[in-house]
Amino acid sequence: MPIWSFKSSRGALSEQDKTDLVKDITRLYTKVDLPAFFVNVQFVEMGPTEMFVGGESRSNFVNLSIVHIARTFKTEFDRLDFPR
DSSP states (O other): OOEEEEEEETSOOOHHHHHHHHHHHHHHHHHTTTGGGOOOOEEEEOOOSSSTTTTTTTTEEEEEEEESSSOOOOOOOHHHTTTT
């Protein structure tokens, strides 16, 4: 079960950006026979005092974390070819 988590500054991703990302990410997994309902995508908007890099606050950012809880591939080719 993949979980893609986008943390971003407010307004960094439009509603259309989010919709397009969700469709593309889901397609990556359904192409290798994972049911679409297993694919989780989260969008979390954060203020400038909620993201710091090197001790400095950031007001314009997108951070992505991907977690694969469990996934097997039918063939070695599928494993090496993922996520194309």
